[in-house]
Amino acid sequence: MKNIRVKRKYFSLIASGAKDREVRTRLPLFDAVTAGETLRFVCGKERIPARVHAVRRYRRLLCLVLREPAGRILPGAKRPQVYRTIRAIYPREKRALGFVVIEFELA
DSSP, X not given: OEEEEOOHHHHHHHHHTSOOEEEEEOOHHHHTOOTTOEEEEEETTEEEEEEEEEEEEESSXXXXXXXSOHHHHSTTOOHHHHHHHXXXXXXXXXXXXXXXXXXXXXX
């Protein structure tokens, strides 16, 4: 089972069930995630298991933001805010790798 570390504010959204899509760059760990797999979201000592429903890959952030529902990635946000948030998290060289969207449900 893969552990995926998340910041507290995103962990809380996952725990509440409001967030059911996680965006990561296409590093080998995240690019290898497959549907049906169980993941564990981790924040400090807290853990939340989740089952992966689907994995979608995007070459560009703009494509991701236009195709994925913004509120499922960042509850309460519109597309421009999701775009700005992801750009702020990942530097240019990481964004150049492309992105993985992991759609999940809590186990």
